Amino acid sequence: MHRSGLTELEVVLAVVRRGGFRAAAQELGMSATAVSNAVAGLESRLQTRLFNRTTRSVALTDAGQRFVARVGPALQEIRQASEEIHSDNDDPAGTLRLNVPNNIGPLFLDNLLIAYMQRYPKMRVETVSEARMIDIVAEGYDAGIRLAESVPQDMVAVALTPDIRQLIVATPDHFTRYGIPQTPDDLLHHQGIGMRMSHGGLYRWELERRGEQYALAVPPRFATSDLFASIRAVKAGLGVGFLPELYIRQELESGELVSVLEDWTQPFAGLRLYYPGHRHVPPGLRAFVALVRERGIIPG
Structure with missing residues (x-):
């Protein structure tokens, strides 16, 4: 990751993405103590608790949810601007972050991600699999994958599979x-x-x-x-x-x-790759979307 200098904000979003301090530390290459200290430092300056912590779980407070909803999109733009300095449309560099449903792994990896990483060696890919629907922009993802019926209406959607039965x-x-x-x-x-x-x-x-x-x-x-x-x-x-x-x-x-x-048993609309259509699409995501369109839908 090309650091934007906004480390504490990046730490907060990583904790949200990963659901805990230890997992966020692994993602960021930091110690769990450093992650905890970064969050505590930001909370101290804001004079607001962002997370409720127990020995078993970490969850955003109401104030934390509002903060992440406002800061997440802005930080994503800053991160992309930093990465695009080191990238161009023909040879993108940086990290592609995808939020995907559970159980998509082998189908998705074999058909798309391996080919993408082989074609664009400067790109790194991070996927997080979960069942819940999230705000991909607020939580720091470039794109998501869900069934067509679950894709928010303000997103650009590209078909990944045919209708599912x-x-x-x-x-x-x-x-x-x-x-x-x-x-x-x-x-x-x-x-x-x-x-x-x-x-x-x-x-x-x-x-x-x-x-x-x-x-x-x-x-x-x-x-x-x-x-x-x-x-x-x-x-x-x-x-x-x-x-x-x-x-x-x-x-x-x-x-x-x-x-x-x-x-x-009637078929229904299949999986879609989706991403925000109201902002500049970074080169890494643009290249991934182009690969999806080039290869067509994953055979059903």
Whole structure:
């Protein structure tokens, strides 16, 4: 990172991004003590507490939230100006910071990030994976990735995947033992593999056919927030899962998994790369967007 001289502000935003002092220290290459001292020094000068701290968590105070919302965008502009001095459109240099959803790793890394870093050796990339929606500008990110329905309307959005379809799947042996469901209600007699949401609740399977809608709570034998753990559990025969087709295409083609009630599973708009459209786009992000457009959507 090319330092802007606003170290304390950069530390505060890093603590917000990483959710703690130790993780922020690792990102910034500082000691946890130095991070704590920087935050304490800024709080002292502002005469305002920015974070509530306990032994287990760090969270912004109301004043801290207002401060970050105002300072974050300004600091991002300063950081980009500093990096652009060392960069140009054909050979960008600096750091590309992306906020991405959980479970996108292998798909995204293999298809885009490796190619980007190979093409632009002066660029560094930082990704943070999380389920919650954030203000990418206030928290110091260049761009984010989310489902199209979640992208704020004031952002520029570029398609990363085709429409996504969630399928109801299990192993052939599971359906032999428990029967093939003919209606959504039949799924209530099966054990499910549930997806735990960021707010702690279980995701209810959203089904629709010819305008008739179901939000089904299949009894979970196993619940997790990790998509790949869900896939492994379904493949092990532990229950029925509701999984994105693009992650299990090979298993469906080989017959390892079987899909049922497909007339109840409708596609929806897929993943989008999004970024602010009201300010100058830095060369590193511009190059990444160009690569996305050049390669087209990630095959579903």
